[in-house]
Amino acid sequence: MQRTSPLIRALGAGVTFLVSAFMIVPVILSLAAGVTANYFQGIWRSGATIDWVAEVWTLYAGTVFLSLQIALATVAATLLIGVPAAYVLNRHPSRGARAVEEIITLPLAIPGLAIALALLVTYGGFGDFRKSWAFILVGHVLYTLPFMVRSVMAVLAGIDARTLEEGAASLGATPWQRFAHVILPNARPGILAGALMVMTLSIGEFNLTWMLHTPLTKTLPVGLADSYASMRLEIASAYTLIFFIMIVPLLIGLQLFAASLDQTGARNRTGQPAEEIRP
Amino acid sequence: MTGIAITVEACGKTFADGTRALSPISFEIGAGESIAILGPSGCGKTTALRIIAGLEGPDPGGRVLFDGADVTPLPIERRNVGMVFQSYALFPNMSVIENVAYGLRVRGVPRQPRLGQAQEVLAMMRLAEFGGRRIDQLSGGQRQRVALARALAVKPRVLLLDEPLTALDAALREDLRAEIDGLLRTLRISSVYVTHDQAEAMVLGDRIIVMERGAIAQIGTPRDIYFRPASRFVASFVGTMNRLEGAIRGGVFETRAGRLPVDRADAAEAVAFFRPEAARLTPADGAPLRFRVARCHFLGAAQRVYLDAGEGAPALIADTDNRRTWQPGQETGLAVSASDLLFL
Structure with missing residues (x-):
């Protein structure tokens, strides 16, 4: 390894610090505003308070729970649709399959507003559906599905799923047994990564959701926009604080959960046989 | 674990994009017989194996029979075959013993007995x-032995091996080749072994099917294939073959290097083939054929002498004893018995 001079190292550290500060300071200021009694007087003169946070909770608690509900439902739906889809696309590679893959990926390139508009034009007339949170769920699934499919497909391609499945078939396993015993367990890293990604994207999604929501189906990001537009700056900041407090532990928790699952898998492979999946 | 007879009847394979991987081919495998399918890559040997396995269906009209029963419509999971893949295809989510016991698991054998049986097969390997x-945590050779154990654990009716040793290094390949040979002889199971390696085919095949561009070039015992190749392709693909061009007039094969008596009808153009070990180097004086030595490779147990066969012609190869030394440019005689000359 090449030795770098102390000067260069100090310079590097300095630049890194400045860039980090450039990004982190606004976050800290914004979060601090949420616990400031009066932002225009500053936190030192007006003092700190959690009144704003409490007020946000009474006004917007519903949006927090709806966001979580939609995110979990989106993960469930993309698992149910995306994993089998990725499996089929991997198993039968053809020009048609590539076209399907491209079509699934399209919603990434199309602005969320346009997708939302299409959904409104098509299903806006179905009153009950239009008014329910399931309408937003459909939008989220459309938008997040490619992340699940791509993530699972990448893993399937990496483990040579086709040959593994032929191996299982040669031993007498039926198509369903092959999927349950061989494909699913070996695709787990991709499924976990996809689920994490979908969860995160769904909680933060704004474009689509803003178009699709009703006053009774506001998610957290939509509520945020609402509060920025119509509330005091301190309320909006307190809301951001709640979002931050919610999403950061959630993401860390999900990462830890995924890591622990992977480790259990590894341990099971070394020691006693893992729990069996019975179809 | 005695094997079954397999009949392949007019099995061809045309893929969806119209490429012909296999012209309709037919052959039989006796009960307990080991067949090696040998050929260069793209010759259709793997496709033929996959049709026997049930991983591919033959084109309409083709049939695969196991002990006389038509299994053509059955998918692989209902044929009770054992298959070993070049890439092992072991399940990374399962331990070694779980891999070996997997076939018993999907057959509904309870946990304890199946782990016991799997352990027995592992011990055998x-x-x-x-x-x-x-x-x-296993090396390549160990993985392939696990794959073999896994295929054998279900007591298959036939063992199908698709280039199982190709991914291994040379020394390991030879060890495992001997091991598979012992296994096939002990179990007396019918087997089909696909390879592009002629040594593997010779050791493991009771009979060898040589394939070329989607068709069968020759079927025969290793000795048939080596000593009596049916075509120039087989002659040059299996082992090393020398090629000598000339003409036959009045029972004499006339070449640029000299004349050899042969027992054949006249021909204006004739090509003779002979093996390097059939070539005997003799003193140049009075020899029927005379060449100059191009170079000599000392190989320890033997030496391989390359003879200059003239412009544009590939050098002739003579395998000879390891004592004499040969200098490039040196003149030498070459003798080949008429019975070792093949005109193809």
């Missing part, structure tokens, strides 16, 4: 102490 290992 000298892998008894590896049962608890993860697949990624």
Whole structure:
């Protein structure tokens, strides 16, 4: 390894610090505003308070729970649709399959507003559906599905799923047994990564959701926009604080959960046989 | 575990994009017989194996029979075959013993008996102490032995091996080749072994099917294939073959290098083939054929002498004893018995 001079190292550290500060300071200021009694007087003169946070909770608690509900439902739906889809696309590679893959990926390139508009034009007339949170769920699934499919497909391609499945078939396993015993367990890293990604994207999604929501189906990001537009700056900041407090532990928790699952898998492979999946 | 007879009847394979991987081919495999399918890559040998396995269906009109029963419509999971893949296809989510027991598991054998049986097969493959290992903790050779154990654990009617040793290094390949040979002889199971390696085909095949561009070039015992190749392709693909061009007039084969008596009808153009070990180097004076030595490779147990066959012609090769030394440019005689000359 090449030795770098102390000067260069100090310079590097300095630049890194400045860039980090450039990004982190606004976050800290914004979060601090949420616990400031009066932002225009500053936190030192007006003092700190959690009144704003409490007020946000009474006004917007519903949006927090709806966001979580939609995110979990989106993960469930993309698992149910995306994993089998990725499996089929991997198993039968053809020009048609590539076209399907491209079509699934399209919603990434199309602005969320346009997708939302299409959904409104098509299903806006179905009153009950239009008014329910399931309408937003459909939008989220459309938008997040490619992340699940791509993530699972990448893993399937990496483990040579086709040959593994032929191996299982040669031993007498039926198509369903092959999927349950061989494909699913070996695709787990991709499924976990996809689920994490979908969860995160769904909680933060704004474009689509803003178009699709009703006053009774506001998610957290939509509520945020609402509060920025119509509330005091301190309320909006307190809301951001709640979002931050919610999403950061959630993401860390999900990462830890995924890591622990992977480790259990590894341990099971070394020691006693893992729990069996019975179809 | 006695094998079954397999009949392949007019099995061709045309893929969806119109490429013909296999012209309709037919052959039979006797009960307990080991067949090696040998050929260069793209000759259709793997496709033929996959049709026997049930991983591919033959084009309409083709049939595969196991002991006389038509299994053509059955998918692989209902044919009770054992298959070993070039890439092992071991399940990374299962331990070694779980891999070996998997076939019994999907057959509904309860946990304890199936682990017991799997352990027996592992012991037979000298892998008894590896049962608890993860697949990624094994070497390539161990993985392929696990794959063999896994295929044998279900007591298959036929063992199908698709280039199982290609991914291994040379020394290991030879060890495992001997091991598979012992296994096939002990179990007396019918087997089909696909390879592009002629040594593997010779050792493991009771009979060899040589394939070329989607068709069968020759079927025969290793000796048939080596000593009596049916075509120039077989002659040059199996072993090393020397090629000598000339003409036959009045029972004499006339070449640029000299004349050899042969027992054949006249021909204006004739090509003779002979093996390097059939070539005897003699003193130049009075020899029927005379060449100059191009170079000599000392190989320890033997030496390989390359003879200059003239412009544009590939050098002739003579395998000879390891004592004499040969200098490039030196003149030498070459003798080949008429019975070792093949005109193809």
